[in-house]
Amino acid sequence: xxxxxxxxxxxxxxxxxxxxxxxxxxxxxxxxxxxxxxxxxxxxxxxxxxxxxxxxxxxxxxxxxxxxxxxxxxxxxxxxxxxxxxxxxxxxxxxxxxxxxxxxxxxxxxxxxxxxxxxxxxxxxxxxxxxxxxxxxxxxxxxxxxxxxxxxxxxxxxxxxxxxxxxxxxxxxxxxxxxxxxxxxxxxxxxxxxxxxxxxxxxxxxxxxxxxxxxxxxxxxxxxxxxxxxxxxx
Numbered sequence: 547x548x549x550x551x552x553x554x555x556x557x558x559x560x561x562x563x564x565x566x567x568x569x570x571x572x573x574x575x576x577x578x579x580x581x582x583x584x585x586x587x588x589x590x591x592x593x594x595x596x597x598x599x600x601x602x603x604x605x606x607x608x609x610x611x612x613x614x615x616x617x618x619x620x621x622x623x624x625x626x627x628x629x630x631x632x633x634x635x636x637x638x639x640x641x642x643x644x645x646x647x648x649x650x651x652x653x654x655x656x657x658x659x660x661x662x663x664x665x666x667x668x669x670x671x672x673x674x675x676x677x678x679x680x681x682x683x684x685x686x687x688x689x690x691x692x693x694x695x696x697x698x699x700x701x702x703x704x705x706x707x708x709x710x711x712x713x714x715x716x717x718x719x720x721x722x723x724x725x726x727x728x729x730x731x732x733x734x735x736x737x738x739x740x741x742x743x744x745x746x747x748x749x750x751x752x753x754x755x756x757x758x759x760x761x762x763x764x765x766x767x768x769x770x771x772x773x774x775x776x777x778x779x780x
Contacts, residue, residue, distance in 0.1 A: 587625030
């Protein structure tokens with residue numbers, strides 16, 4: 547409660563229209579947009595100076611080692627910003643609230659990371675549940691729906707609206723392993739057949755639906771899916 551009261555002070559500050567501050571627990575992130583590199587540097591530095599006044603006032607320390615900047619722009623070399631006279635390191639991607647944001651906004655790093663995690667999860671499941679031993683089919687299906695599927699769909703409103711053909715293929719390759727384990731089908735069975743047999747939506751469709759739902763129902767933004775327009779005010 548104390549932290550909420552302290553953090554609320556800086557979150558409630560009036561920032562420029564092109565500056566957005568987001569916070570979760572003790573993690574803060576600024577999103578700043580400017581038309582030129584010079585303006586971006588000036589605005590970013592002014593924002594950090596204002597933020598530092600708040601941290602100094604409340605005797606809070608910011609770890610420069612854990613802080614990073616990411617430039618989403620066509621600029622080859624963007625501006626460098628400082629915190630307490632130390633240049634904040636720049637990265638091509640950063641992880642925030644479980645979602646990896648890359649500087650090209652193609653979400654490749656995030657999906658590759660999720661594929662690695664889901665591959666490890668699948669390997670663990672196969673150790674305790676084969677196609678004809680261990681956990682029964684219903685439990686294997688439930689594990690996929692409640693664990694694997696929820697893991698991959700985390701943050702879908704950010705990275706799955708809309709999906710590219712390459713992203714859809716990657717999601718299908720992730721889903722395929724789990725469906726083979728659930729059904730016990732041959733490894734050569736087409737992914738579409740596995741989805742029909744189990745009555746499970748293709749993962750890329752599920753991700754897009756999740757993204758549209760979150761954007762419309764929670765973020766109150768207009769969305770489109772399969773040429774259907776969703777308005778949160780209707």
